[in-house]
Amino acid sequence: MHTVITLNKFTKFLLCLMAVAVLCTSGSAAAAGKSGRGEASLLDTYQRNSASLEKSSFGLPLFLESFERDDKVQVDVYGIFQYPFASVVDVLKVPANWCDIVPLHLNVKACTYRKLPDSWLLTFYIGRKGYQPPEATRQVMFQYRIVAQRQGYLDVMLTAETGPFGTRDHRMRFEALPLDAGRTFVHVSYEYRDSVALRFAEKAYFATLARGKVGFTVTGKDRNGNPVYIGGPRGAIERNAVRYYFAIQSFMDTLRYPEKSRFNQRISGWYDLTSRYRKQLFEMEKQDYLTFKTKERANQLLLQRKIGSGGQ
Numbered sequence: 001m002h003t004v005i006t007l008n009k010f011t012k013f014l015l016c017l018m019a020v021a022v023l024c025t026s027g028s029a030a031a032a033g034k035s036g037r038g039e040a041s042l043l044d045t046y047q048r049n050s051a052s053l054e055k056s057s058f059g060l061p062l063f064l065e066s067f068e069r070d071d072k073v074q075v076d077v078y079g080i081f082q083y084p085f086a087s088v089v090d091v092l093k094v095p096a097n098w099c100d101i102v103p104l105h106l107n108v109k110a111c112t113y114r115k116l117p118d119s120w121l122l123t124f125y126i127g128r129k130g131y132q133p134p135e136a137t138r139q140v141m142f143q144y145r146i147v148a149q150r151q152g153y154l155d156v157m158l159t160a161e162t163g164p165f166g167t168r169d170h171r172m173r174f175e176a177l178p179l180d181a182g183r184t185f186v187h188v189s190y191e192y193r194d195s196v197a198l199r200f201a202e203k204a205y206f207a208t209l210a211r212g213k214v215g216f217t218v219t220g221k222d223r224n225g226n227p228v229y230i231g232g233p234r235g236a237i238e239r240n241a242v243r244y245y246f247a248i249q250s251f252m253d254t255l256r257y258p259e260k261s262r263f264n265q266r267i268s269g270w271y272d273l274t275s276r277y278r279k280q281l282f283e284m285e286k287q288d289y290l291t292f293k294t295k296e297r298a299n300q301l302l303l304q305r306k307i308g309s310g311g312q
Contacts, residue, residue, distance in 0.1 A: 039153040042175055045078060046185045053080060057216075059276065064216055064241060066234050073233045074191040075241040081186055083252055085178035088186070089154050091252060092174060095120040095144045098158070100263075103293070103300060104247040104270040105240070106283055109137045110300035113144075114307055120144040122158060129283050131292035134299050140170065153177050174248070188245045190237055214280060215239055229280070239280050246273040267293045 046053075053061040062079035081088060091097050099111035102124060109132050110125040122144050127137035140160050147155040153176070160170040175187040215235030218227045229235065250270040254262040271289050274281040283289075 039148075039177055042153075042177055042185065042187055045187070046177075046179070049078065053078070057218075062242075062245070064238060066215070066217060066230070066238050066241075068232075068234045072191065073237050074189065075234070075237045077188045077241045077245045079186055079188075079245060080179065081176075081184045081249060081252060082182065083184055084182055085152070085154075085176060085184045087255075088176050088184045088252070089149065091255070092154065092156055092176070092248070093146060093149060095122060097251065098122055098144065099300070099304070100266070101247045101251045102244070103296065104250060104267060105243050106289070109296050110134050110303055112300065112303050112307055130288075131295055134303060142170070142172070172244075186245075186248075188241060188248070190241050190244070192237075213239070216242065216277075216280060235280075242277070243274060243281065246270055249273065263297060264290075264294075 049063060052063045056062050060079065062077065064075060064077045066073075066075035068074075095113050099113050099122065102108050102111045102122075106129045107126055108124055109127045112123045114121045114123075120143070122142045124140045124142065125134045125137040126140055142158040142160045144156075144158050147157050149155070154174070156174045158172040169192060171189075171191045173187075173189045175189075176184050179185050213235060214229035214231050215238030217230040217234070217238060219230050220228045222228055230238065247270055250266050250273060253269050254265045257265050267290055268286075271286050275286070
C-alpha cells in the first residue's frame with residue numbers, strides 16, 4: 001500500500017509539472033493594466049526609448065520590459081512595424097484575424113471566434129508543443145473588445161477571468177500609433193495571476209524540466225563575460241510575448257501574397273523569425289513545426305465551420 005501511495009504522489013507531481021510546462025509555454029496569460037497607457041503615454045514611451053529601438057540586441061527595432069511581483073507576472077514588448085497605421089488597424093480590429101495570428105504559437109492548437117450579443121468570444125485551445133487534436137486540449141475563452149479606436153491610436157484587449165491550472169485574470173493587450181506614413185509603433189503586453197499551488201509547481205518545473213530555458217532580459221555576465229539571461233516565470237512570459245509579437249508581424253507580412261498561399265507563408269515566416277533567437281525560442285525543427293501546424297489548421301477550420309452551421 002505504501003508503494004501505491006508513493007507512486008500516486010509521484011504521478012500527480014509529474015502531471016503538475018506537465019501542467020506548468022503547458023501554461024508557461026502557451027502564453028495564454030495576457031496583458032497589461034486595465035486602464036491602458038493611452039496615446040500620449042505610448043508616444044512618450046517611444047520618444048524615451050527611440051535609442052533602444054535603434055540599437056536593440058534583437059537586431060530589430062524591438063525591446064521589452066518585464067516584472068514579477070507576488071502572484072503577478074507581466075511583460076511589455078515594444079517595436080516598430082514597417083507598415084502604415086491604417087493597415088495595422090484594419091488587421092487587428094477584426095476578431096477573426098486573431099484566430100489566424102494566435103495559433104502560430106506552438107502551444108495554441110486552434111482558435112475559434114463567435115459573435116455574442118454585445119461582444120466577441122475567442123476560444124484558445126491550449127496544449128503541448130507537438131501535435132494535438134482539439135479534444136485533447138484545454139479551452140480558454142477570451143472576451144475580445146476594442147478599448148479605443150480613433151485617428152492615430154488603437155487599443156485592443158483580450159481578457160479571460162479564469163485559465164488553466166488555477167490561473168486567473170488573463171489579459172492580452174495590443175496598442176498602436178503611427179510614427180510616419182509607413183511605420184507604426186506597437187505595444188504588446190501580457191499578464192496573468194497564478195495560484196499558490198501553481199507557484200509551488202513552477203519552482204519544481206523551472207528547477208528540472210525547464211532548467212535551461214531563459215528569456216531575453218540580461219541579469220549579468222558569467223565568468224567568461226557572456227550575458228546571463230532571466231529564467232523562471234519571467235523568462236517564460238518574455239519568450240511568449242516575443243512569440244506573439246512575431247505572430248502579428250508574420251500575419252502582416254503575408255498580406256501581400258494571394259490568400260490561398262498566406263497560411264503556408266505565415267507559418268514559415270513565423271518559424272524563421274523565432275529561429276533567429278535559438279537560445280530562447282527554439283523548440284523543434286522547422287519541418288516538424290510546419291507539419292503539425294498544417295494538421296492543426298485543418299482541425300481549426302472544421303471547428304469554425306461547426307460554429308458557423310450552428311454547432312457547438
